[in-house]
Amino acid sequence: MSASLEKGVxxxxxxxxxxxxxxxxxxxxxGLCAEACLFYTETKDPKYTPIHKxxxxxxxxxxxxxxxxxxxxLIGLSKAVTDAELAEWQELVYNSCTLCGRCSVVxxxxxxxxxxxxxxxxxxxxxxxxxxxxxxxxxRTITIGSPMGIKLPAVKAQMRHVEEDYGLPIPLDVEGxxxxxxxxxxxxxxxxxxxxxIAKIMHQAGKTWTLCSTSFEATNAGxxxxxSDLARVIVSRIVDGAEKLKxxxxxxxxxxxxxxxxxxxxxxxxxxxFGFKVKHIIEVLDEFKEQGLLKTEGFETDRLTFHxxxxxxxRGGVIKQQRNLMNMVAKNFVEMPDAGFMNWCCGGGxxxxxxxxxxxxxxxxxxxxxxxxDAVKPDRLVTACANCRIVLEEGLEHYKMNLPVxxxxxxxxxxxxxxxxxxxxxx
Amino acid sequence: MSEMQFLTWVRGTGLNIAITIFLLGVIFRLFExxxxxxxxxxxxxxxxxxxxxxxxxFRRSLPxxxxxxxxxxxxxxxxxxxxxxxIIVFAFAPHIxxxxxxxxxxxxxxxxxxxxxxxxxxxxxxLAVLLDxxxxxxxxxxxxxxxxxxxxxxxxxxxxxxxxxxxxLLPYTTMLALHILSVELLLVFLPFTKLFHAFTVFGSRWxxxxxxxxxxxxx
Numbered sequence: 001m002s003a004s005l006e007k008g009v010x011x012x013x014x015x016x017x018x019x020x021x022x023x024x025x026x027x028x029x030x031g032l033c034a035e036a037c038l039f040y041t042e043t044k045d046p047k048y049t050p051i052h053k054x055x056x057x058x059x060x061x062x063x064x065x066x067x068x069x070x071x072x073x074l075i076g077l078s079k080a081v082t083d084a085e086l087a088e089w090q091e092l093v094y095n096s097c098t099l100c101g102r103c104s105v106v107x108x109x110x111x112x113x114x115x116x117x118x119x120x121x122x123x124x125x126x127x128x129x130x131x132x133x134x135x136x137x138x139x140r141t142i143t144i145g146s147p148m149g150i151k152l153p154a155v156k157a158q159m160r161h162v163e164e165d166y167g168l169p170i171p172l173d174v175e176g177x178x179x180x181x182x183x184x185x186x187x188x189x190x191x192x193x194x195x196x197x198i199a200k201i202m203h204q205a206g207k208t209w210t211l212c213s214t215s216f217e218a219t220n221a222g223x224x225x226x227x228s229d230l231a232r233v234i235v236s237r238i239v240d241g242a243e244k245l246k247x248x249x250x251x252x253x254x255x256x257x258x259x260x261x262x263x264x265x266x267x268x269x270x271x272x273x274f275g276f277k278v279k280h281i282i283e284v285l286d287e288f289k290e291q292g293l294l295k296t297e298g299f300e301t302d303r304l305t306f307h308x309x310x311x312x313x314x315r316g317g318v319i320k321q322q323r324n325l326m327n328m329v330a331k332n333f334v335e336m337p338d339a340g341f342m343n344w345c346c347g348g349g350x351x352x353x354x355x356x357x358x359x360x361x362x363x364x365x366x367x368x369x370x371x372x373x374d375a376v377k378p379d380r381l382v383t384a385c386a387n388c389r390i391v392l393e394e395g396l397e398h399y400k401m402n403l404p405v406x407x408x409x410x411x412x413x414x415x416x417x418x419x420x421x422x423x424x425x426x427x
Numbered sequence: 428m429s430e431m432q433f434l435t436w437v438r439g440t441g442l443n444i445a446i447t448i449f450l451l452g453v454i455f456r457l458f459e460x461x462x463x464x465x466x467x468x469x470x471x472x473x474x475x476x477x478x479x480x481x482x483x484x485f486r487r488s489l490p491x492x493x494x495x496x497x498x499x500x501x502x503x504x505x506x507x508x509x510x511x512x513x514i515i516v517f518a519f520a521p522h523i524x525x526x527x528x529x530x531x532x533x534x535x536x537x538x539x540x541x542x543x544x545x546x547x548x549x550x551x552x553x554l555a556v557l558l559d560x561x562x563x564x565x566x567x568x569x570x571x572x573x574x575x576x577x578x579x580x581x582x583x584x585x586x587x588x589x590x591x592x593x594x595x596l597l598p599y600t601t602m603l604a605l606h607i608l609s610v611e612l613l614l615v616f617l618p619f620t621k622l623f624h625a626f627t628v629f630g631s632r633w634x635x636x637x638x639x640x641x642x643x644x645x646x
Contacts, residue, residue, distance in 0.1 A: 016463065017463050017464060018460060018463040018464050019631075019634040020463075021460040022460055022461070022627045022630040022631045022634060025456075025460055025621070025624065025631075026628050026630075027621065028624055030505070030566070031498075031563065031565035032494060032498055032501060036494070044564070046568035046569070049565050051569070052568070052569060065459070067455075104635060104639075108487060108490075109487075109628045109632070110487045111635065112634065112638055115635075264470050264642055266470065267469035267470045267471070271469070272469060273470070277471070278471075314644065315639075315642070315644070317478075317644045338492070338493070341644075342492060342493075
């Protein structure tokens with residue numbers, strides 16, 4: 001056994017818990033999870049059946065944690081997990097799984113398959129079997145501060161642009177602000193409108209907010225690759241920043257995994273509950289709406305549909321809020337089949353979009369999204385995740401579909417009257 | 428060993444051995460699985476009605492949207508043979524007599540003609556899911572020796588029981604003895620094969636419901 005495999009096996013033994021044991025013992029190989037997975041439905045290749053993606057981990061569980069398994073191993077009826085096998089499984093654990101969690105909600109015996117894939121990735125990463133694209137993203141996040149290699153000066157440049165264009169200040173390192181706003185690299189590079197939207201929304205709501213110079217990047221490649229040590233380092237920066245600035249709430253950007261990493265995994269990674277709240281921007285906007293702090297003018301009249309980011313909706317519990325907000329500014333909002341809780345992934349979640357060699361498969365799987373879109377034929381597609389947005393744009397381009405993709409926060413902000421004079425504030 | 432001696436053995440010593448292995452096996456396996464424990468979730472829970480472990484234990488008995496249409500044989504066949512097995516085991520008068528002798532109490536059964544019909548339906552449904560496992564690429568791909576073996580372990584008691592009652596193929600005494608033997612094999616193997624899902628299904632659904640319920644998602 002190689003040293004890296006030994007390490008991987010040790011990590012896997014650590015992450016196997018009662019739920020995983022229960023799940024492996026419950027599987028009856030009914031194959032229903034395949035029907036829930038877009039990598040199977042679009043390729044019809046049985047190897048993409050979700051539960052099969054865990055086969056090496058299942059054998060290791062059996063061999064290490066069951067008497068029967070130990071006996072089988074002893075008499076050679078059960079073969080050991082090898083380096084070659086884990087290398088072969090890379091495609092199944094990363095490229096063809098976006099941690100979307102559809103399999104987990106259809107399994108008749110109740111197996112939370114995505115819970116297991118997330119844990120299996122810990123072993124894959126420890127044994128050196130994670131894809132290069134994700135290794136690079138994690139390294140850049142640890143050493144530079146963001147998966148796309150963005151540093152503070154780039155953020156400051158964006159802040160200046162927004163301040164010049166909208167005449168609204170972008171607060172940085174303001175102690176005692178109510179909200180600390182996080183960004184994703186994708187927003188800093190590709191969608192600077194997001195920052196402008198936040199400024200407008202906060203200005204109208206009359207809320208204090210701030211960016212943090214030591215922690216502006218919310219995405220967590222450590223979680224996607226399955227390395228809790230790295231994920232902890234990344235999330236700790238945010239916790240330190242929020243505690244230093246004594247903010248009440250940290251706002252996760254329009255990014256599904258950033259939300260999961262911070263909201264649900266964060267306290268477990270750092271080993272203690274947070275002293276502040278974590279909310280996705282969509283949750284905050286819906287709260288502002290409920291409190292009468294978000295007032296919009298006019299409506300979009302073209303045909304709009306909404307793509308639910310998996311980590312926000314099915315994996316994060318935010319399903320109604322985005323619909324309340326859509327209806328606030330859209331006259332012609334139509335739902336795709338399976339929208340909401342059962343929505344299909346864009347195909348690039350869970351770090352999959354960072355894996356170059358997975359692109360062909362990703363585009364094949366995108367046919368699922370295409371069929372959903374073909375069913376309602378929208379004029380524009382709205383979403384609330386910068387990663388979904390990029391993946392959707394790539395897929396739409398590949399299939400030559402002329403369909404603009406917009407972020408919900410920006411769309412809402414476009415309907416907020418321009419704050420030309422400071423007196424207009426808080427009316 | 429004569430037919431009578433065979434029947435006497437499976438009814439006495441054989442049954443005792445099987446029940447002992449079954450009970451100790453179930454307790455041991457439940458301990459082996461659930462003693463692994465899990466870490467407390469430190470994130471702040473989001474409370475939503477209907478999102479809990481217990482809710483999922485029940486809710487997961489119903490097919491999610493569209494899944495029934497995608498895999499009708501798995502769902503309909505699955506429902507028929509699971510419910511069928513429960514009716515045959517717990518509502519057939521001679522079985523209730525056996526439970527009474529073991530437990531000391533009884534309950535009313537169903538008319539034997541009705542159990543007969545249920546048995547035929549169960550046999551049909553089990554053959555259908557077997558065929559589905561052979562022809563469906565995903566199921567065939569996933570299947571291992573255990574899948575075929577446990578199917579046979581479950582099928583034989585139903586088949587032999589029904590044949591004994593119908594006086595088919597073999598003399599009643601022999602068929603009855605074979606029936607009891609097949610049940611004993613089922614009991615002995617249940618804790619150590621995938622048939623153990625009969626117990627862990629509740630734990631699995633509960634964990635799934637609890638983990639996701641913590642996030643305010645009713646799964």
